[in-house]
Amino acid sequence: MIAIFRIFFGAKRTRPALVLFCLVLAGAFEIVSIGALLPLLGQLGGKPSGNPSELDLLVTQILEIFGLANDFDTLVLVIVGAMVIKGVMAFSALGYVSYAIADVVSAMRSQLVRQFLDARWSYYADQRVGRIANALSNDATRAGSAYQRAARFVAYFVQAIVYVSAAILISRELALLAAVVGIVLLFATSWLVKISRNAGFRQTDSTSDLTTLVADTMNNIKPLKTMERQAPFVALFADSIKTLRGSLIRQGLATYGRHYAHYILMALLIGITLYIATKHLKIPLSELVVSGVVFFQVTSIISKLQATLQDAAQLESAFWRLDELLQSTAEAKEVNPGTRVANLSKSIEFQNVSFSHGDKPIVRDINLEFPAHQISVLQGPSGAGKTTLIDLLIGLHKANSGTVLLDGIPLDEIDIKDWRKKIGYVPQELSLFHNTIRENITLGDKSLSDEDVMRALAHAGGDEFVSKLPDGLGTVAGELGAKLSGGQRQRIALARALVTRPQLIILDEVTSALDPETEAEIVSSIRSLSGEFTVIAVTHRPAWTKIADRLYKVEAGRVLDTTIKNQC
Structure with a gap:
């Protein structure tokens, strides 16, 4: 009672x-x-x-x-x-x-x-x-x-x-x-x-x-x-x-x-x-x-x-x-003590960064740099710690030791929500909503017009196939995007990341499930973004080495090798 x-x-x-x-x-x-x-x-x-x-x-x-x-x-x-x-x-x-x-x-x-x-x-x-x-x-x-x-x-x-x-x-x-x-x-x-x-x-x-x-x-x-x-x-x-x-x-x-x-x-x-x-x-x-x-x-x-x-x-x-x-x-509310405005015009740096899940070390003493307006690739086998580095960069995890810097400013001092608004992200486990292509790209943001959506699709190399669909942007993707091919789903996901014109694009194993021909098309689309966006790609596929300005080979939670093609 x-x-x-x-x-x-x-x-x-x-x-x-x-x-x-x-x-x-x-x-x-x-x-x-x-x-x-x-x-x-x-x-x-x-x-x-x-x-x-x-x-x-x-x-x-x-x-x-x-x-x-x-x-x-x-x-x-x-x-x-x-x-x-x-x-x-x-x-x-x-x-x-x-x-x-x-x-x-x-x-x-x-x-x-x-x-x-x-x-x-x-x-x-x-x-x-x-x-x-x-x-x-x-x-x-x-x-x-x-x-x-x-x-x-x-x-x-x-x-x-x-x-x-x-x-x-x-x-x-x-x-x-x-x-x-x-x-x-x-x-x-x-x-x-x-x-x-x-x-x-x-x-x-x-x-x-x-x-x-x-x-x-x-x-x-x-x-x-x-x-x-x-x-x-x-x-x-x-x-x-x-x-x-x-x-x-x-x-x-x-x-x-x-x-x-x-x-x-x-x-x-x-x-x-x-x-x-x-x-x-x-x-x-x-x-x-x-x-x-x-x-x-x-x-x-x-x-x-x-x-x-x-x-x-x-x-x-x-x-x-x-x-x-x-x-x-x-x-479980996320703590956001930072107050400084996020801006990526120079680089993102990891200085002696280590992180563990409980007692299990995931990444150890990481030192690397992602220059602005270039394509950086993290390459290595599954479980090497590549995605964890991205999670630390996004602020989903906090380093046990070391510092992540954004244009020289520690990430802890930056308003993490403001920083994430300037990130475009394409995850490895791609999942589209059972909704129209338009809604899958805008994610319900009413401030984004159809022109914004088509521009993002053009950047992603998906404007041509969408234009040929009977309902265009109004086409329903189906449960988890089941009505579209793998390559089409990836292009929509990439357009979703690009539509807000972010400063940073993060691609996490985006071509791992695609055939070589489709992968080559996606990689070519990403190459065209260089200079306008800062791109960080996580992959274990060799096709990405051709477009990388910087290539970091990650294994067992450590950066073992660095290749710099274009000095920033």
Whole structure:
């Protein structure tokens, strides 16, 4: 129950105090409407109660304060007016909640996307793509539903307090009976709420696992189909679906169990309470009628409380899992202490740079220079440390010792985000979005025009094939660019790197999967960029040695040889 209150009062971009104020005000008017029934029923019976209840006296005092007569017409108007105001206030509270749900979900999604993209590089290595996708789609939606149930639970909770208060003002003995009935109903089925909560967490985690498995399958669909290896993956899906099925069954059984258990218990407890009220407490008829209404409402609201609590318990797992992800991404925020503006007009230097992953050295005592407006090539076998050097240059990793200099300025002093905006990067593991060629190049940047895109494609040697496509820049590339050839995908990736006119172009094994002829075309395109851009290419392919102004041979984390063709 405490967790549900935490969701209601802790959700961002909401105003719980305003909702609570409206609900309390609605409850106050509901007490007035209930209290006005007592003298009204007394007048209808022709003989007012000789010993009026505290609620009867309270209504009489309110009427006297406002100078209203304690007659039939006035009491009817008071009841109707109080109920109308109660309805308006309750609608205002829960109507606002409807808007707040959209704000809660949007805020959590936006915050997650922002924090996830701002995390340090090492954070991504431990994350599953499916978990993030599931959190943004499924968990965020269920978190909004959890907030809605939490708000509804608070509304019923306030309403329960209102009716218990009314019962106390009518008859303390009856209020005690109502409290006992409520406690019995809550505790008798509380174990079902626990089952629902546990099943909800299993559902959330199983759905996340299933989404991750779908993402992994799609990323590997071609080798799976080629080698006819789908059967093991089908078995993995079956296990996840089986776990999810079990969670849904437990949730359903707990829901129906609570509903019918309440039905049976309420019938027994109401009968016992009525017997005690008439045979032992000797409550007057008018008070008994109103008390009966109040008692029925108390038990009904408690039933709704339990049902809402159970619904919220099933959904709260999504809220807390998403909250955990938000906390982890916030803690993983990348530190950017540098303030100086990045500018590459002279060179990039590595001075005695060493870096290790844990206890494993990756690069050691690296000294090299990448002159501006030239093509520098890092060549060596896989695992030599070439890509790590690039990651240090980009600022994704921080050197354990030594210094990386940009035009003589230590990289630690430079605003790393400003530096990255001036980098064009083509990764080894090329992946296009399932979107148009235009969007794959601009990456959603609305400031880039079609002219910018075509200019970048011309630099990359891809303008001719794009122009021949039926939809041109509007052609959809397909999942991971599956509708295009390897060479076409590489040219689009290169155009993506060039479209913002960066100072530095980084090419990481861009031709490793291409045939010699296509590789030669790509290399020729890169050669044409020399002078306008600073180019650093990481490769183990010999074709790049022909265009390199500087060639560094890297092996086992060290620079073993340097060839300088053109002195800067």
